[in-house]
Amino acid sequence: MKINVTINGETRTDDVEPRTLLVHYIREMRGLTGTHIGCDTSQCGACTVLVDGLAVKSCTMFAVQADDATIQTIEGVATDEALHPVQEAFWLEHGLQCGYCTPGMVITLMQVLERNPNPTEADVRRGIAGNLCRCTGYQNIVASAMRAAETMRGETR
């Protein structure tokens, strides 16, 4: 089936089988391997991308369902000049250890902070309920989210 998908501003038409998962399309056909496959059972959130502005687990969606969609992956988050505030906060707060869950964490937190610019730590933890960090580095991930929220509100430390 022909699908037309815009990823990080680049639109392409590709031929996919209906059973091709979106995550495989993104990684293998579009060559964007920043989107990770962790559990492949819809639980770990490493494959999270924004589809038409909504955080989704791309292992739990068929590529054909993304026909005509606009997708943002981790590769499209920073500009040439600057990291996204969430990425910057992960850097400053040591929000990653092995880094495997990080792309999904960053994308999910972008959504969480867009919807709630002034979250409590509990809000952040609820927000990343669908993202697992097997280094168990949650303390610093939450600290990163809180710092990113401050930056995005225009506050400085």
Add this chain to the structure above:
Amino acid sequence: MIPAAFEYHAPKTLRQAVATLRRYDGEARVLAGGMSLVPMMKLRLANLAAVVDLSKIDGLAFIDETANGLAIGPMTTHYAVESSDVVRRVAPILAETAALVGDVQVRNRGTIGGSVAHADPAADLPAALLALEATFIVAGGPRRRTIRADKMFVDAYTSALNEGEIIAEVRVPAMASGTGWSYQKLANRASRFAVVGIAALVATDEAGACTRARVAVTGAGPAPVRARATERYLVGKQLTPANIAKAAARATNGIEFLGDVHGSPEYREHLTAELTKRALTEASERMG
């Protein structure tokens, strides 16, 4: 994990969707948000000739306020329900329950119609919809028909929908003013499905006597059910801790408790009574 090959259809109308389902004679399934169907296909628990995606049909995602409540489109996502000011005002228990489904990513795609039609025995929304006495308008038969919530959930993964039928609308009566509500669940830590979940609505008269109690249980048995014995016990009584405890103990009546790796039947039985007590307590504290 990659599903077995299937044909993909994305019809533009509900009528076409029904016709396509019929053509495959039971070998096709409706794809709504895909939060249950896609994992089942990946695990090859569901091997289908075809999938009929409803996402290209205009007008299936909506939340409208009606004369006596809400009309909700089947493709309305859990996020849309949880974040809707109208739902929060007219049927707050539904918004609160939707906010506890899965996680952010699941709520962004999972739909109310999909949750009901899939009839997962541990799904959250059926409990709230049972307590609210919602009804479902169903397309695909000779004419549209209405199914009551208490007739919809037949068995595990089995709804009252016939082959080729699709939920066209969910009707939710408004919660009467003064009604207290609560949804309490113990969530499976990985999937966040309810090991047991309890939805409760209560109202009292001016003297504090319970005029109405509606309690529904999910996760405990093969299908979500109303806890009628609990409801009957409470009506006419004061919502004191002692009466709530006695009513909650009756929530286990008639349930054939499931046992699995997440909890034994005995544990689910205990949870059912305990969470019913908590739900009734919170609901009684929230009466306006």
